[in-house]
Structures are given as structure tokens and as C-alpha cells.
Amino acid sequence: MAVERMKTVGIVGRIQDMDRICRAVVLNGSMHMLNALSEINSGYFKLSASEENIEAIEESSHLMPYNANKDFGKDEQIIKSLYDIFNLKPSIDTVSLGIDYDYSQIMNAMKEEYEAVRELWDEIENKNKLVEEKRNYINNLNYMKDINMDIGQLLNLKYLRFKLFVISRENYDRLKRNYENIPSLVLKVAVKDDNIIVMSVAPQYFDEEIERLFMSLNYQELKLPEGYQGTAQEVMEKLTEEIKNLLNEIKELKDMVQKHRGDISHEIRKAYLALKLEEKVEMVKREAAMGQRLFFLFGYVPRSKVNRLQKEMRDYFGNNILLLIDDAPVREMAKAPPTSFKNNWLIRPFEALIKMYGLPSYDEVDPTVFFGLSYMILFGAMFGDLGQGFVILTAGLYLTYKKKRADFGGILSRLGGSSMVFGLLYGSVFGNEHLIPALFIRPMANINTMLILAIGLGIILMTISFLYSLVNNWKRRNIEEGIFGREGLVGFLFFLTLIFTVVNSVYGLIDVPFSVLIIIMAVLLLLNVLKEPISNIIKGSNRLYKERVVDYYTEAGFGVIETLLSFLSNTISFIRVGAFALNHAGLYLAFETMAEMINSGFGGLLVLVLGNIVIIGLEGLIVFIQGLRLEYYELFSKYYSGDGVEYKPIRING
Incomplete structure (x- = not known):
């Protein structure tokens, strides 16, 4: 999947319609706001010289920021008090309000209602304090009940x-x-x-x-x-009777309050919605540019939601509003279009781990699919067990559906499923490798093969990372890094040549002179060293170097050493995948040995159960972290910047 494409949407309306238009924007809930003045002054704002745009063009040359700042503190306190008095739970139902309402009239009605019930509520509060006071007296008198x-x-x-x-x-x-x-x-x-x-x-x-x-x-x-x-006992009895009377009075007062609730609860919820909507409207207005008769709003809207926004605005305001819709330009990072993920149900939970590192930039390929699939493979390979994977899967489903932790629960359930698949491949059930046959390999019986396969997996994943880097640099039209950079085409070819040289030296696959391979790698490294002057020549730049020549080549020389070391270390780092697969089997073997040393059948079973708990909890956590380390440091470093801006649309419940 890819980062969702954005449109730049501008709204020009009359100032007398500003409240209703801003309410419509909030209720639509798809616009990520931009500062309108900055947008107009940025050079990206363009209006065609058509008849319908004449007034907007005239106004755009002398705009001011919106400078009012409405305080909703008192209104919020009244609504909160009414919710407490009537024992209501705040809820938002945008269908019940719309955009055509008088906020002042709604709040005045709430103030009148609050004044009507406040006297009753104050009396309830005072009587509750008396009850609490008398209960404290009873508790204290209880220490003196034996004193006559x-x-x-x-x-x-x-x-x-x-x-x-x-x-x-x-x-x-x-x-x-x-x-x-x-x-x-x-x-x-x-x-x-x-x-x-x-x-x-x-x-x-x-x-x-x-x-x-x-x-x-x-x-x-x-x-x-x-x-x-x-006596203390007699006074306690009197106080108990008084408390009983007070509680009856409180009940009567509450019944009187509840009579009000039946008539007013819907209006209170409507007022709460209006309050929350007006708070968001005020946030929209702060980004507006104000003319004498018109105001301007700008924001980013996902391409898939533009039609709905456009339709709602036309339905509400007809020709009394001007909509400006254009593709979101790729800009400097501070004003880049925001990133909105668009992934399927299988991959979506891994978006949380992507956000931990950083959101993809608008001009980057969304790495979530590659990250999710590769992370499941890495975790499963290091923690392959049918039974223990089922436990992790169950824990993930419990968190997702019972605790409403969809992100973390979704990640666990998918990692648990991957662990179960590799458990079948390894023939392991709760650590036991004798219950079912291995569909592929038994790690402890094939140690060298496991380590070689782990490095092979690393080479495949790094190759895919280079391909992602090539695509990202192509989208950015970055010749220097895309063609000649360490993570570009030259770096990719050097990596493949280096891997081929090592593999061919060990296995003798093809009869290629070693000197030829060395010459190819030397030429590729030289191209990497000369990446800046060559790319400047291709672009027709007047300057070959951005800094002093000596400084450039000194830095480039150290870069060659870093390239060699990083490629080797990145590849070898994946050997930990095989090592943890062996460690997983070996750790259970240790618990199995301790269980056999115990002569009691129940005691041995208890050791195996505790061993599985330790393996799932402790080793599972370590493998989870090691998988993230491989993703973040060995793969992301090749192709992912994570400098994106999160898509945060202005909405009433956001």
C-alpha cells in the first residue's frame, strides 16, 4: 500500500457565513488545516482570472489573520455541572445538531436550567456533608461506647x-x-x-x-x-436516626432533580455537542485569513474524501462558496503534505511501530507492508513454536477484542500466527520437538544451515530495502543519492558484487577472476566518491562541489570505509535470527533437562510449564526487541527517513 494522496483544498466564503462554513468543515472531519495567510503568501496559491474569482482576487491582496479568541471556560463548567447533577455521560451525536443553530441561545438555556436546579443541588450537597459529618461522629463515638x-x-x-x-x-x-x-x-x-x-x-x-x-x-x-x-451509645443511635432522615430528604431532592432530567437531558447533550463543535470551530478560525467581506481557509484533504467534502459544501452553501481544489505539492519539509496511511487489515496494526520510528514523508513509499511482512518473518524465525505462538496469538486477540487495544493486540496476534507457522516448519510444540514432524528443518540438528539461512534472509531483506531506496530517490528526482549514493544504484550494485564475491569464493559457483570482481567494486566505490561532481555535471550546475574540495574528498574517503564496514556488519547482523532460533530450542532443552532431574512427575510438569512461561515472557520480549532492531537499524537505514507529518484532520471527536 502507499501513502494516501492529498489534495489542497481552499474555501472562500462570506464572513457572515463563516461560523456555518467552519462548522461544516469540522463535521466533515477530513481537512488537515493550513494557515491561510502563509498559504496565500507561499506562491502555491493561484486563482484564475474568471468572473467568479474577481472578488476573491481583490480581497486576497489585503488580508489579515483572525484575531478573536473566544473563551469557553464558563460554558464548559456549566455543562460539566449539569452532567454531574443529572448523572449523565458525555456523548457526541453529530446528527442531532447540524450547522444551523444559535450557540448563544443554547448556552443561555443551559444557564437558566443550571440556575433552576443549582439550589436543589446545593441543598443535596449540604445534606450530604451533614451525613458525612454525622458518620464521622458515630465512628469517633464508637471508641467511647464502653464509657458510661x-x-x-x-x-x-x-x-x-x-x-x-x-x-x-x-x-x-x-x-x-x-x-x-x-x-x-x-x-x-x-x-x-x-x-x-x-x-x-x-x-x-x-x-x-x-x-x-x-x-x-x-x-x-x-x-x-x-x-x-x-451516653455514647445513646448519641450514636440519635445520629443514626438523623442520618436516616437526611438520606430520605436527599432522595426526595434527587427525585425532584430527576424530574428535570427527563425534560432536559437531550438539550444538555445537544449543548455539549455545540460546545465541542464551537471549540473546534475556533481552532479553524485561527487558521483563517480575513478580508473585508470574505475569509479564506486552506487545508489538506485525502483524495478519497474530497468528493464528499465538495458535495457537502455545495449542498449547504450552493454558489455562496468558492472551492479551490488542487493536487498537494511536494514542498519543503516544514510545510510538506501530511501522511495518512492506507493499509489493509493484516498490515494495519504495524503502523504503530512505524510511527515509533517516524512517519513516512509524503514523497516516500509507505514501508508498512514490507515492514509488517518482514517483521512477522523475523519474529517467527526466531521464535518458531506452534504452542507458544498460539499463546501469543490468544493474548493478542484478548487485547484486541476485550481490552480494545487493537494496535498492540493486532501486532501480537499476527506475530503469534507467524510463530505458529514456523513452529510447524521446525516441528516444535511448547518446546517439544518430538510430538510433530518438522515440515522444513529442526534448528538444533542443523546449526550451520540455520546460520547460513539467516544470513541469506538478511541478504534478501537488504536487497528489497535497496529497491525501496531506489524508488524513493526516483520519486524525489535525487540523482546524487539515487544513482551514485551508498543506498542508491551504485551502492546496490556494489552490495550485490560484494555478496557474489564472498559466496563465489566459498562455493565456486562461476569461474570469474577475482581481480575482475575487485575492479568492478573499485569502480563502483570510485563512482560513489565522485557522486557530487558527477551529479552536478548531469544537472548542469555551475558548481561541482558545495564545499572545499579537500574537505569533500576527506569525507568521501571515510565514507568508503564506512560503506564497506556497514554492508558487512548489516549482513552479518542477521545471523542473530538463526542464533535466536537455536537459543529458543536450547532454552527449552535446559528446562527439559531440569524436569528430568526431578523424580516427581508433577514436579517435572511444573518445571516445563514454568519454563514455557519464562520463554514466552522473557525470550518473547527479547525477540520482539531484536526484530525491531533489525528493522530500524539494518533495513530502515537503507531507504527510510521517517520525517513525515501526521495527518490530523480537524474533527469534533479528534
Whole structure:
């Protein structure tokens, strides 16, 4: 698949229609906004001298940025309060609103409704606080239920002060050590976790001194209810009855609130949608260019969505709007068209791993298909097992459908499937290589073959990477790097010659003099060294070098050494694919040996189960990372820049 092609879409409308047009743009949800003033001044903006364009041409010469900045903070707070009061969940249904509404009228209605129910809600909140306060009193009185004293009298002693408080065990020990110096009667009444509940009675004369002492112990006073008579148990019963009455009153008030909900819930959701839409509209307006009678908007729209946008705009505004549609030009990186992926269901989850490295530029081939297929092959080759792959596949499906983690779950399920395929090729089920026959090869019985196949796989993948690089450079019309660069045609031919030389030296495939191959590689390296002056001659440039000649050739000389080392290291790096396939089988063999050393059948089975868990969790993670390393460092370095800009259309739920 490829990066989705973009169109540059310009919208010119009358200022009195600006709100409705911006709403239509947001509800359409396909336009990646551009700054209109920058677009008009960039040189890419062109208007044909037709009758319908005359007014727009006149206005385009004296435009100003949109400078209003509407604050939606108060409106948002009112809507949020109403959602809380009526226990509603925010939802967006764009069908119920459209573009023809009066935002001020909607918000004024919400303010009136809020004022109508706020008094009831405040009363509910106050009663809830009273309930919480009385419950705290009950909890505190519970520590004194065995004390047969009148609480009212205890709290209103004429010459003494009563306190109930909690301190830590450590501070209680300090209190006991200094007890003789405290002008107070102190009694431990309960223990709660690591804290001590303490009751204190002291002369009121010593209030300040006692307070300083207890504050040094980081005490927390436990409040008791004022104005009640009777023992702690009797007061607790009274408080319980009061709480019951308050809860009944709260229920009645909530019922009154809910009567409002039935009539107003739809309007609240509509107001919430209008608020979110207006916030996005304001974002669109910030990118607008304002004339005296007209305003201008510009943005990128995927080619597949242009017709729908065009149809909606014509349906809404007819001839009262001017649409300018053109192919998106490939520009300097800061203003390049955004990248939108267009991949099928099998490859789509791997887009997340592409984004981790960087999005493809608009003029690059989308690497997701090659990345996804090669990554599945690499993972499967390193972690080939029918049973363990099934576990990973199941985990991926669970994340996708139960936890709604489609990206990561999709990646795991596909890697698990690849692992199962290679498990069949290797004849491995949960590490056991005796249950099913190998359809291709048993790694531990063919170590050299596995390592050679791994290098062969690396050569194939690197060859495809060079082909991607050639296509990307051709699309950019980059003669210097596309033909003579290290990742261009010259580099590709040098890589193939180098591989052929090594393979032919080992296996003697064709009788080619070694000196001829050396001469071919030397000529190719020389072309790579001379890439800048040769490409400048082909392009007819007046300057052969962009820098001093000595500096250029010094850098080019080191580049030759780097080319030789990188090609060899990149290729040999793929030997880890075979090494991890062997390591996978060897690690299970270690657990199998430990299981055999245990005389208990159940114990041996437990070791094998734990071994598989370790292999799936630990080695699976390592192989996942190693596969990414090969993709990012050995393959992407050949053809992929990842300097793209993400396609972010302005939409109400985006």
C-alpha cells in the first residue's frame, strides 16, 4: 500500500457565513488545516482570472489573520455541572445538531436550567456533608461506647477540657515517657492499625500548654457532636436516626432533580455537542485569513474524501462558496503534505511501530507492508513454536477484542500466527520437538544451515530495502543519492558484487577472476566518491562541489570505509535470527533437562510449564526487541527517513 494522496483544498466564503462554513468543515472531519495567510503568501496559491474569482482576487491582496479568541471556560463548567447533577455521560451525536443553530441561545438555556436546579443541588450537597459529618461522629463515638458518661456533660465541663485524639504508636511511647510532666489525665481507649486512640482530661487553665504538647506529637483530634445528651451509645443511635432522615430528604431532592432530567437531558447533550463543535470551530478560525467581506481557509484533504467534502459544501452553501481544489505539492519539509496511511487489515496494526520510528514523508513509499511482512518473518524465525505462538496469538486477540487495544493486540496476534507457522516448519510444540514432524528443518540438528539461512534472509531483506531506496530517490528526482549514493544504484550494485564475491569464493559457483570482481567494486566505490561532481555535471550546475574540495574528498574517503564496514556488519547482523532460533530450542532443552532431574512427575510438569512461561515472557520480549532492531537499524537505514507529518484532520471527536 502507499501513502494516501492529498489534495489542497481552499474555501472562500462570506464572513457572515463563516461560523456555518467552519462548522461544516469540522463535521466533515477530513481537512488537515493550513494557515491561510502563509498559504496565500507561499506562491502555491493561484486563482484564475474568471468572473467568479474577481472578488476573491481583490480581497486576497489585503488580508489579515483572525484575531478573536473566544473563551469557553464558563460554558464548559456549566455543562460539566449539569452532567454531574443529572448523572449523565458525555456523548457526541453529530446528527442531532447540524450547522444551523444559535450557540448563544443554547448556552443561555443551559444557564437558566443550571440556575433552576443549582439550589436543589446545593441543598443535596449540604445534606450530604451533614451525613458525612454525622458518620464521622458515630465512628469517633464508637471508641467511647464502653464509657458510661453523658457526652453533653463531658464536652461542657466548667473547669476541665476533654479531648479525644489519635497519635502514632511511636508518639504514644513518647507521651508515656513524659507522662509525669503532663498536666493532664491521659487514657488509651483503643488501638487502630498503627495508631493509638487517646482520651485526655485537663484543666482549662493549661489549654495552651496542652495544645503545644499534643501538636508536638502530631495529634489528630477526633471531633464529637455538640448539643447531644446521653451516653455514647445513646448519641450514636440519635445520629443514626438523623442520618436516616437526611438520606430520605436527599432522595426526595434527587427525585425532584430527576424530574428535570427527563425534560432536559437531550438539550444538555445537544449543548455539549455545540460546545465541542464551537471549540473546534475556533481552532479553524485561527487558521483563517480575513478580508473585508470574505475569509479564506486552506487545508489538506485525502483524495478519497474530497468528493464528499465538495458535495457537502455545495449542498449547504450552493454558489455562496468558492472551492479551490488542487493536487498537494511536494514542498519543503516544514510545510510538506501530511501522511495518512492506507493499509489493509493484516498490515494495519504495524503502523504503530512505524510511527515509533517516524512517519513516512509524503514523497516516500509507505514501508508498512514490507515492514509488517518482514517483521512477522523475523519474529517467527526466531521464535518458531506452534504452542507458544498460539499463546501469543490468544493474548493478542484478548487485547484486541476485550481490552480494545487493537494496535498492540493486532501486532501480537499476527506475530503469534507467524510463530505458529514456523513452529510447524521446525516441528516444535511448547518446546517439544518430538510430538510433530518438522515440515522444513529442526534448528538444533542443523546449526550451520540455520546460520547460513539467516544470513541469506538478511541478504534478501537488504536487497528489497535497496529497491525501496531506489524508488524513493526516483520519486524525489535525487540523482546524487539515487544513482551514485551508498543506498542508491551504485551502492546496490556494489552490495550485490560484494555478496557474489564472498559466496563465489566459498562455493565456486562461476569461474570469474577475482581481480575482475575487485575492479568492478573499485569502480563502483570510485563512482560513489565522485557522486557530487558527477551529479552536478548531469544537472548542469555551475558548481561541482558545495564545499572545499579537500574537505569533500576527506569525507568521501571515510565514507568508503564506512560503506564497506556497514554492508558487512548489516549482513552479518542477521545471523542473530538463526542464533535466536537455536537459543529458543536450547532454552527449552535446559528446562527439559531440569524436569528430568526431578523424580516427581508433577514436579517435572511444573518445571516445563514454568519454563514455557519464562520463554514466552522473557525470550518473547527479547525477540520482539531484536526484530525491531533489525528493522530500524539494518533495513530502515537503507531507504527510510521517517520525517513525515501526521495527518490530523480537524474533527469534533479528534
